[in-house]
Amino acid sequence: MGGEGHFSDGKTAARHQVDVLLDATGLRITSDAAEITKHWPYSAMRAIDPPREGTPFRLTSQADPDARLALSDPGVVRELRQRAPQLFQTGLGRPNVRRNAGIIILVLLALGLFLWQGLPRISAPLARLIPMEWEYDLGLKFRGRLLSGAGICTGEPGTAALSRLTNRLIAAMEAPPPLTVVVADRDMVNAFALPGGHIVVLRGLLEKAGGPDEVAAVLAHEIGHVSERHPTQMAIRVLGIGMIADLLTGDGSTIVEAISELGGALLLLSYSRDMEHQADAAGRALLRQAELSTDAMANFFNRMRKAAPAASGNSLAGYFSSHPPLAARIASEDETAARRPAALDASSWRALRKICG
C-alpha cells in the first residue's frame, strides 16, 4: 500500500514530491528525481501536529529529526493509522502529557513539603549561622515599620528603671545576647522580640501589669525568644514563603516586598507552640537564675482573664492570646514567691510606668 507525499530533508528548505510505501516495519520514502531513499520505522516516527481533517498529516523521525514528511493522501493516512496507531493519539494519550503532569504534580508536592517540613526545620540552624550583630540594623528597621510612627518612650527615670530591670536579667545569664529593650507609646497589651536582639514592650502592658515582677516575667520570656533566635527563624520563614510565592507567580517583585514587609509579617505569623514552650522554659530558667518570681506571668494572665472573662476582650487579644503555654499553666508552683523581693523597688516601678510621660 502506498501513495504520494511531500518531503523536506531538513538540510535545505526545498520540498520534494515523493512516493511513500507502507511496509511491515515502516515507511519507505523515495524520489528518483531528488535522489531520496529513506526508511522510517513506525516506532521511531513522531507526529508534528495532531491529526486534523483537511490538513496534511506531518511526520518526522528520530534518525532525521529535521526532516518533515507531509501526507495528504487520505488512503495513505488511513493505512498509517492502522499500522502505527500511536501516532494518532490525542488528549491524554499524547506523548509527554503524563510526564508533564507528573512533573507539575511533583513540583507542587515538593513546594508543599518544603513549606510544611523543610522551612521550619532549616530555619533554626540557618538562624544560628547569622551573627546577631548583623541583624541589629535590620531589626531596627523592622521596629520602625512595626511601630509605624508610635514614639519610643524616653522618660529619664523610666529609662533608668527599665535598664535596671533588664540588667538584672542580663546579669543572671551566662552568655547574654546583645539586647535593646524599649517601651513604645501604644496602649495595646503586648510585647515582642525582633531580629538583632530588639525587644519592644508596649505602654499598655506596663499599665495593665500588677507589678514589676510581671513585667520582668514578660521580659524574660521575650529574652528567651531572642536567645533561641526565634525572630530570625521567623524572618527566614517569611522569606521562604515569599520565595515560594515568587516561584509560583513568576514575579520577582514579591520577594522584594516580602523582605520589606517582613516586619509586618513577623507579627502576622505567630510563633509555633514549640517555640513558645522553648521561650517559656528559657524565661522561667532566667527568672530563677535572677531569683525572681516564676509565677508572675501566670498571675498576670489569670488576672487579665478574670477582668474580661467571656469577651476575651482586647486586653487579652494582644499578648496572652498568642502565648498558649501561659493559658495552660495556671497552677502556682513557686511556693517561695511571696518571700522573694520584687524585681524593682516601688519608686522605680512608678518611674517605669510613667516612662511615656
Next chain:
Amino acid sequence: MALLSSDGLQSRPARANNPIMSDDFVQSLGPAALKLEQRGSAGELAPIVLLNTLLNIITLSIYRFWGKTRIRQYLWRHSHFMGEPFEYTGTGGELFKGFLAVFFLVLLPLGVISNLASAYLDPDGFAFTAFSAVSYIVIFLLIGMALYRARRYRLSRTSWRGIRGSMAGSSLQYAIRYVVFWALTYLSLGWAYPWMRISLFRRIMSETNFGDRAFRVTAAAGPLYRKFAACWFGSFLTVAAGLAVLMVLEPSVYHDFFEGFGRGFARSSDIQATPAILLLSAGVLFAVLWFFSLLLWLPWYKAQEFRHLASGTSFMTMTFKMDATVLNLAGLVCINGLIVLLTLGFGQPFAQLRTFRYVCNQLTIIGELNVDWVQQTSAAQPTMGEGLADAFDLGAV
C-alpha cells in the same frame, strides 16, 4: 474550516520537469505564492485558552509554561508561508527550566542584594544613591538581554520545512546598545528615538537567520526624522493650542490648574511657593501633558516607521512591504488592549492571534525565494527558554 481544506497541496502548480530543481521552485516564481497567512480562529483558540486558565488555577500557575507552549504551537501551526505551516518545537519543560535558572541565578541574588543595600546603607548617603543608579542600569541591561534571548529561543524553536531560525549575535552587546540608546533618547528629549529604532532593528534583523541565511537591513534613520519632527512639534502645538483656547474661554484655567498644582506641590514638600517654583511646576505639568499628547501622535509615527523598516529589509531575493496605516495600527493596539483588559489578561492569546493576523495580512512579500539555497543552520540551540523575559514580563507571545 473551509480555508483549511484549501490547504492546497493537491492544487499546487504542475511539477517542474527539471529534476535538479525542487518541485516548488516554479511556485516561488509566482508572486502570490510568497504569502504569509494566519489561518487560526478565535473559536478554535478558545478551548485551549479556557483549559489553560483552568489548569493554571489548579496548579497555582505552575502550568503556565506548558500553557504558553500550547498557545504558541497553535499560533505557529496556523501561520503559513508558501502554503506550508510553521512549527513551534519548544516545550513547556524548557520554559520552566529557563525560569528556574533565572529565578535562582538572577532574581533571587538581585532581590537579596537590593534589600541588604536598603537595610544597611544610609538612604540619603552617596553609597545608596550610587547603588540605586547601578541597579537601574543593571535592570535595564537585563531587560535588553531578556528581549534578545527570548527572541533567540523562539527563533531556535521555530521551523519551516524543518529549517530552523537562529540569532547569531550576543545578547549582552545588544543590551548595552539598548541601554545607551534609551539613555540618549531621554537626554535628547526623544530625538534619538528614530535613530535607536533603526539601529536596534538593523542589529537584531541582521543577526536573525533562517537556516544559514540572514536578513539584510538597508533602512536609514534619515527619512524617519521628518515624521518624528512633525510628531514632536505637532504634539507640542496640540497641547499649547489646546491650553490657549481653554484659557481664552475660561481664563481661570491657569490659576486653578497650573498654580494650584504648583502650590499643592510646594505645600506637600514643605517649600515656599515662590514664583520660580510655580513656573517650574507649571513647566513640569506642561511636559507631562505634552508627553501624553505625544503618545496620541505615536500611532501615526509608528505606522510610518513600520512601513519604513519593512521596506528597508530583505531576505535573499525577497523584499517586504508593510501596509501599516495609522488607522489599522491604532485599531489593532486599541482592540488588543481592550481584549486583555476585559479578560483580566487571560485573553492575551486572542490579542496575539490578532497581531499575527495583522502582520500576515499587511505584509506583502515581493520577489522570489530559491528554497534550495536555504540550508539548515549550524547555530547551537539554547537548551532552555526565556526565563529573563518571563521574569520581566516581556513575553509578548
